Amino acid sequence: NAKALGKGIVVTFDPSMRKDFERRGRLETNLKHALTNGDIFPFYQPQMDIRNGQLVGFEALARWKHSELGWIGPNEFIPIAETSSQIVELGRCILTTACVDAMAFPDNIRVSVNLSVGQMLRDDVIGMVTGILASTGFPAHRLTLEVTESVMMSEPELATRILNGLKDLGISIALDDFGTGYSALSYLRQFDWDELKIDKSFVDDLGDDPRALSIVESVVDLATELGMKVVAEGVETGAQHEILRKSGCHIAQGYLLGRPQPIDQVHLTLLKSLAENGTDVEAKTAAR
Ligand code: C2E
Ligand code: MG
Ligand code: MG
Ligand code: MG
DSSP: OGGGGOTTOOOOOOHHHHHHHHHHHHHHHHHHHHHHHTOEEEEEEEEEETTTOOEEEEEEEEEEEETTTEEEOHHHHHHHHHHTTOHHHHHHHHHHHHHHHHTTSOTTOEEEEEOOHHHHHHSOHHHHHHHHHHHHOOOGGGEEEEEETTHHHHOHHHHHHHHHHHHHTTOEEEEEEETBSOOOHHHHHHSOOSEEEEOHHHHHTTTTOHHHHHHHHHHHHHHHHTTOEEEEOOOOSHHHHHHHHHHTOOEEOSTTTOOOBOHHHHHHHHHHHHHHHHHHHHHHHHHO
16 A cells, blocks of 8 residues: 555556556557558658768658557657567568668668667568568668667677678668667677767757766767767757767767658758759869
8 A cells, every 4th residue: 555655655546647558558559550551650850961061861760640649759659569569560661661762862861770679689680671671672881770789788699690690781780879778888899880879868968068078079089989980869059069060970960950850851851952062062163
């Protein structure tokens, strides 16, 4: 009973908890149909070269367009997919659509797709990725798969073997959300990561916390020294962008540069970037 839990702790059955529970159950039941029906698909968030502002790629971020509940974000449905083991199908679905969509992008534009730990350790990911690259024709060297360090925690040998197999296909591997969780330096040593993504929580504090700044500067130096490309997530202000540029970070991603957007808007973003780089080339030619 509530009293046994100690002084000052009150246990209640909040009606909102019941609602959350019902919503979760409903989403879990709807998930399979949503996947086969194409209601879950990626939005794309631009990634820019921090030095010259050029568009270099997009991160695919899953969205669910629910016929009754409206838009649902991945923080809500990815965990449901993980526990109900539909994460394998969801992962296959997002990667396939991302590769099909990206076939229409200029060939200097990359695409990054998130890979969940459950999906990676449960399924034959190498076989799945090989199949999708073959069927869509998307070149492996323009694809990055993002994983978090938690992938190294439960079964480090298996994880390393799988990640190396993916690298052998020509794919780049990014360490996502760096700075959250344990961020043990041993994870940097265990695998030859191509990219390190500095978590938004560090970027948020850059303006006013000198410790956050020191950590970011050191992480950028270390990662660069190890041959990794450094991407900053969640860049929202010009001040953050400037600090990151000065610290030597390579790529920026965040609302300042662009929100995750549906594919038809991506085509406009690509046109705009083409136009800007076009005038850039013209300006340089004129200056000569
Ligand atoms: P993530 O991979 O770290 O992705 C970055 C998240 O930060 C995205 O949230 C993005 O919309 C958000 N973000 C980017 N810039 C800004 C900014 O300037 N301000 C703020 N406030 N937020 C920003 P989102 O799309 O809700 O995705 C959340 C997480 O869900 C992702 O974190 C990723 O771990 C997971 N996820 C998304 N799509 C997939 C997927 O297809 N498969 C798997 N396994 N996980 C996915
Ligand atoms: Mg990511
Ligand atoms: Mg991230
Ligand atoms: Mg993050």
